[in-house]
Amino acid sequence: MSDRTPAAERAGAMAARGHRLAFLIDRPQWLGPLMIGPAVLYIALVVGLPFCLALYYSLTDITAGSRALHFVGLKNFIAVVGTPNFQTALRNTFVFAVGSQVLVIVLATVLALALMKDFRGKWLVRLLILLPWVAPMSLGSIGWLWILDSIYSVINWTLQAAGLITEANWPMYLGKPYLAMMSVIGVHVWRLLPLATVILLAGLTSIPQDIHDAALVDGASFSRHLFQITLPLIRPIALVATLFGLVFAFTDMIVIFVLTRGGPYDTTQVLSTLAFFTGIQAGDLAEGAAIAVFLFPMLLAVAVLFLRVARRTEVI
Amino acid sequence: MAVRPSVRRAAGRSVHAGIIGAFTLFSAFPFYWMLITTFKRTGDLLKRGNNPFIYNEAPTLENLRVLFEDTLYGRWLLNTAFVGVVVVAITLVLALPAGYALARLTGRWGEQLGIGIFLTYLVPPTLLFIPMSRLIAILGLQDSLWSLVLVYPSFTVPFCTWLLMGFFKAIPPDLEEAAMIDGHSRLGAFVKVVIPISVAGILTVIIFSFTLVTQEFVYALTFISTASQYTVSVGVPTFLVRGDVYFWGSLMAGCFIASVPIAILYNFFVDRFIAGFTVGAIK
Numbered sequence: 347m348s349d350r351t352p353a354a355e356r357a358g359a360m361a362a363r364g365h366r367l368a369f370l371i372d373r374p375q376w377l378g379p380l381m382i383g384p385a386v387l388y389i390a391l392v393v394g395l396p397f398c399l400a401l402y403y404s405l406t407d408i409t410a411g412s413r414a415l416h417f418v419g420l421k422n423f424i425a426v427v428g429t430p431n432f433q434t435a436l437r438n439t440f441v442f443a444v445g446s447q448v449l450v451i452v453l454a455t456v457l458a459l460a461l462m463k464d465f466r467g468k469w470l471v472r473l474l475i476l477l478p479w480v481a482p483m484s485l486g487s488i489g490w491l492w493i494l495d496s497i498y499s500v501i502n503w504t505l506q507a508a509g510l511i512t513e514a515n516w517p518m519y520l521g522k523p524y525l526a527m528m529s530v531i532g533v534h535v536w537r538l539l540p541l542a543t544v545i546l547l548a549g550l551t552s553i554p555q556d557i558h559d560a561a562l563v564d565g566a567s568f569s570r571h572l573f574q575i576t577l578p579l580i581r582p583i584a585l586v587a588t589l590f591g592l593v594f595a596f597t598d599m600i601v602i603f604v605l606t607r608g609g610p611y612d613t614t615q616v617l618s619t620l621a622f623f624t625g626i627q628a629g630d631l632a633e634g635a636a637i638a639v640f641l642f643p644m645l646l647a648v649a650v651l652f653l654r655v656a657r658r659t660e661v662i
Numbered sequence: 663m664a665v666r667p668s669v670r671r672a673a674g675r676s677v678h679a680g681i682i683g684a685f686t687l688f689s690a691f692p693f694y695w696m697l698i699t700t701f702k703r704t705g706d707l708l709k710r711g712n713n714p715f716i717y718n719e720a721p722t723l724e725n726l727r728v729l730f731e732d733t734l735y736g737r738w739l740l741n742t743a744f745v746g747v748v749v750v751a752i753t754l755v756l757a758l759p760a761g762y763a764l765a766r767l768t769g770r771w772g773e774q775l776g777i778g779i780f781l782t783y784l785v786p787p788t789l790l791f792i793p794m795s796r797l798i799a800i801l802g803l804q805d806s807l808w809s810l811v812l813v814y815p816s817f818t819v820p821f822c823t824w825l826l827m828g829f830f831k832a833i834p835p836d837l838e839e840a841a842m843i844d845g846h847s848r849l850g851a852f853v854k855v856v857i858p859i860s861v862a863g864i865l866t867v868i869i870f871s872f873t874l875v876t877q878e879f880v881y882a883l884t885f886i887s888t889a890s891q892y893t894v895s896v897g898v899p900t901f902l903v904r905g906d907v908y909f910w911g912s913l914m915a916g917c918f919i920a921s922v923p924i925a926i927l928y929n930f931f932v933d934r935f936i937a938g939f940t941v942g943a944i945k
Contacts, residue, residue, distance in 0.1 A: 379763075384756050392816035394782075399796070403796075465679075490692055492695065
């Protein structure tokens with residue numbers, strides 16, 4: 347209490363000096379915009395501006411070396427859509443994103459339900475399960491690069507030792523078309539599982555205990571309790587987890603960049619990696635931007651869905 | 663009669679243990695494998711018949727020596743720390759007042775603006791990196807860590823503003839009102855009363871911003887091409903993985919050192935982070 351008086355005196359002196367300014371700052375309708383302004387301005391400059399530029403570039407013929415750029419309308423889009431590369435990448439993007447998200451949400455539900463129970467060493471299990479989410483993705487992927495190595499894969503060594511495979515038919519996890527896609531999906535699931543699990547766990551803990559008690563008293567069976575009470579109650583929050591996961595999966599390029607670089611034969615090429623290879627490595631900024639812009643309608647759909655869910659369930 | 667429920671309970675318990683065990687193995691195995699590989703001799707690693715789970719030859723520190731003496735790994739760690747610290751500072755300066763304003767000072771439009779800011783977190787680098795590379799070139803920041811310092815707040819500020827907003831909302835307004843009655847301005851009350859009791863929230867923001875910086879990959883890969891300017895998350899996969907010759911021991915050491923310690927620190931703050939993600943769905 348005692349230290350407030352000198353502070354108040356100082357504040358009073360300041361107010362006397364900059365009377366009009368302090369008067370303005372003290373009014374919520376001025377102070378609010380003043381405090382939030384810098385953040386909004388920064389975001390507008392580093393997110394809004396490049397976003398508009400991405401749309402603009404996709405309509406021009408800009409390249410990395412060029413000074414001048416010309417407006418070419420939808421030419422890039424038309425050119426891009428016609429290429430087999432793009433069509434493969436688009437299909438792969440959906441396979442990668444939807445495949446990994448279905449797995450993530452199913453596995454995360456199982457894991458979250460298992461983590462609801464108390465057991466010894468739970469804190470350690472939680473820490474270990476969270477590791478893939480917290481560790482830098484590019485480094486985690488390199489760990490998998492070694493685990494899935496074509497010659498020294500520890501998985502293959504174990505399978506061989508167990509007599510399940512022979513050296514003649516060792517699976518080349520990253521070198522065979524379907525297997526490579528399954529591998530990158532698997533690694534992506536590994537990465538996103540912790541986030542979805544913790545979100546679902548938060549949802550499960552928020553269900554009031556008396557609902558479970560009531561179900562128990564009424565003699566609901568385990569499956570009935572699970573499918574007709576618990577799971578419907580966590581549906582809104584499961585949707586939130588899925589939407590976040592979809593955004594990450596549709597736009598991620600780290601797993602694929604590190605593990606396969608889009609190969610073999612473009613079978614794991616997705617829109618984000620294709621945009622990188624076209625726009626940055628080959629220097630065709632316009633076409634790269636056009637490819638990246640194809641992600642936008644999908645993200646918009648996710649955002650709209652997110653807001654609708656949020657409204658309906660009063661999440662926000 | 664008493665047997666059946668107890669048998670069922672035992673079966674349930676082992677299924678439960680099996681599920682937990684399988685998931686823990688799946689999540690943690692790559693990190694365990696990094697750690698094992700770190701201390702293995704190259705000859706041991708590359709002999710096909712060797713059991714990979716044990717040390718067939720005596721463990722060695724050679725891989726760590728190579729990593730720190732013969733590569734730029736140490737430099738990359740410093741680069742990452744530098745970018746992390748500056749980005750955290752920028753994030754705090756921008757997100758603290760913005761979060762407070764959204765929590766207290768703005769009405770309906772502020773709420774809309776808050777949701778808008780949060781949604782920009784969902785705009786991915788994949789959509790922005792191509793025009794951003796051009797802007798960075800125009801500013802003359804290619805190959806400079808400052809390009810990352812400039813761009814990384816684009817994803818730390820939205821999320822941290824949102825996180826802090828929730829945090830400030832939980833502080834009873836009476837505290838500031840008391841300070842204002844004592845003669846503080848609203849701003850003075852924010853600086854002298856609200857910030858000191860928000861240490862936990864500020865610490866959370868620091869940890870998250872820092873981990874987001876260490877994880878970032880796409881921008882660093884796009885803007886930087888000089889080996890000495892890389893951050894860890896890009897330097898290791900692009901510079902240590904070259905051609906067909908892999909130095910797996912050093913590579914795995916590099917991955918382990920840069921991921922596990924910060925993960926353990928982060929673990930203490932994860933509940934707050936989730937509260938941010940679920941945007942108050944849980945009361």
